[in-house]
Amino acid sequence: MRFLSFSSLDFRLHLLVRANLCSNCAQICTLFGYSKMAEVAVENGNDSITRVLFCGYYFPASHNYTREYLQSYPFIQVDTVALDEVPDVIHKYQICVVKSRRLDSELIAKAAQMKLIMQFGVGLEGVDVDAATKHKIKVARIPGSATGNSTSCAEMAIYLMLGLLRKQKELEISVKQRKLGEPTGDTLLGKTVFILGFGAIGFDLAKRLRPFGVKILATKRRWSSDSLPSSDSSFPNDDIDGLIDKKGGPGNMYEFAAEADIVVTCLTLYKETAGIVDAKFLSSMKKGSLLVNIARGGLLDYESVLHHLESGHLGGLGIDVAWTEPFDPEDPILKLPNVLITPHVAGVTEYSYRTMAKVVGDCALQLHSGKPFTGIEIVN
Numbered sequence: 001m002r003f004l005s006f007s008s009l010d011f012r013l014h015l016l017v018r019a020n021l022c023s024n025c026a027q028i029c030t031l032f033g034y035s036k037m038a039e040v041a042v043e044n045g046n047d048s049i050t051r052v053l054f055c056g057y058y059f060p061a062s063h064n065y066t067r068e069y070l071q072s073y074p075f076i077q078v079d080t081v082a083l084d085e086v087p088d089v090i091h092k093y094q095i096c097v098v099k100s101r102r103l104d105s106e107l108i109a110k111a112a113q114m115k116l117i118m119q120f121g122v123g124l125e126g127v128d129v130d131a132a133t134k135h136k137i138k139v140a141r142i143p144g145s146a147t148g149n150s151t152s153c154a155e156m157a158i159y160l161m162l163g164l165l166r167k168q169k170e171l172e173i174s175v176k177q178r179k180l181g182e183p184t185g186d187t188l189l190g191k192t193v194f195i196l197g198f199g200a201i202g203f204d205l206a207k208r209l210r211p212f213g214v215k216i217l218a219t220k221r222r223w224s225s226d227s228l229p230s231s232d233s234s235f236p237n238d239d240i241d242g243l244i245d246k247k248g249g250p251g252n253m254y255e256f257a258a259e260a261d262i263v264v265t266c267l268t269l270y271k272e273t274a275g276i277v278d279a280k281f282l283s284s285m286k287k288g289s290l291l292v293n294i295a296r297g298g299l300l301d302y303e304s305v306l307h308h309l310e311s312g313h314l315g316g317l318g319i320d321v322a323w324t325e326p327f328d329p330e331d332p333i334l335k336l337p338n339v340l341i342t343p344h345v346a347g348v349t350e351y352s353y354r355t356m357a358k359v360v361g362d363c364a365l366q367l368h369s370g371k372p373f374t375g376i377e378i379v380n
């Protein structure tokens with residue numbers, strides 16, 4: 001099925017009505033493969049439809065799976081709209097899934113029917129939460145520990161670490177050149193890994209890294225037990241001490257960086273963490289050590305990272321997230337030998353996306369029937 005954006009649909013409806021091709025809306029809708037849901041609702045004389053807006057066509061499984069989950073509920077309509085068309089249509093929707101779209105105060109002011117702005121995941125850095133609060137709109141994320149997203153992200157971090165240790169780019173060259181038994185890679189065994197930002201992903205990562213025989217260092221703003229990821233009942237909070245070899249706060253960041261062979265950034269991006277991996281941080285890392293980022297591109301200072309890679313101080317970079325997305329495939333940083341990039345797929349797995357689609361779908365159903373939201377973490 002082809003999903004029309006609202007603005008183009010409205011335009012066509014307008015033309016059709018003016019041309020008197022048909023007078024019945026349901027017919028027009030059918031003509032254009034417009035959602036079956038709207039059609040049924042119109043036939044029933046029930047125009048109470050809850051509309052869900054997905055911003056932009058990136059991360060297609062997010063809207064596809066949500067639409068699939070809701071297909072038997074004709075009174076919920078799920079639309080995907082190009083990023084730059086969002087301002088023209090946002091006033092028609094009750095729920096907005098932002099993805100990579102920025103929602104500033106101006107745009108939020110236009111969202112006259114909006115009840116809930118949510119992320120398909122955790123990152124809400126593009127949303128002006130204060131403006132939403134002012135307009136009585138709830139803003140929410142889907143906690144990664146409940147959906148398998150953090151587990152997916154943790155596995156991805158390990159994938160990138162192993163890729164760097166085994167020199168993935170050189171491996172591919174060896175295969176092309178019909179070489180055997182080179183290059184010599186390295187093991188995780190015996191390494192020290194510093195998890196910068198011990199949230200849900202950091203926690204899942206530490207659990208999975210343990211069996212590799214690594215030493216684990218981690219920093220977190222507060223280590224109070226109530227701020228630890230709690231949904232994993234198989235792992236009591238008291239056992240954190242057995243999982244981490246050294247716990248620290250932001251003040252220990254440079255000291256831990258100096259001790260680690262691999263640094264993994266698992267922080268949320270906000271004002272205080274933007275560019276946290278800067279020249280000072282990178283030069284405190286060991287010569288030849290590796291850096292992996294599966295959180296947000298803005299955590300790393302681009303110029304400093306490029307410089308430290310070129311000088312050989314940084315032995316490798318593995319990123320699933322970049323400074324601008326989609327990232328320019330011709331960017332000079334990608335030409336360097338031990339740099340690996342993936343297209344923001346850490347959390348994009350069947351398991352995690354089906355679960356998050358269910359959370360979004362359930363929120364739409366709850367809003368429609370006036371029930372309280374479940375499965376999301378409201379931040380305002």
Ligand SMILES: *[C@@H]1O[C@H](CO)[C@@H](O)[C@H](O)[C@H]1NC(C)=O
Nearest residue numbers: 044045046047048075368369
């Ligand atoms: C319209 O549909 C919704 C969802 O099925 C239902 O809750 C509501 O009562 C209906 N309203 C009318 C007037 O039929």
Ligand SMILES: *[C@@H]1O[C@H](CO)[C@@H](O)[C@H](O)[C@H]1NC(C)=O
Nearest residue numbers: 001002059060061062064065
């Ligand atoms: C999403 O749905 C579209 C249209 O049905 C399809 O072309 C595309 O392959 C789907 N992509 C994913 C990742 O599910």
Ligand SMILES: *[C@@H]1O[C@H](CO)[C@@H](O)[C@H](O)[C@H]1NC(C)=O
Nearest residue numbers: 121122123144149346347348
């Ligand atoms: C889930 O995955 C997406 C895509 O990788 C990511 O942007 C988002 O922040 C993740 N959310 C989590 C960890 O809950």
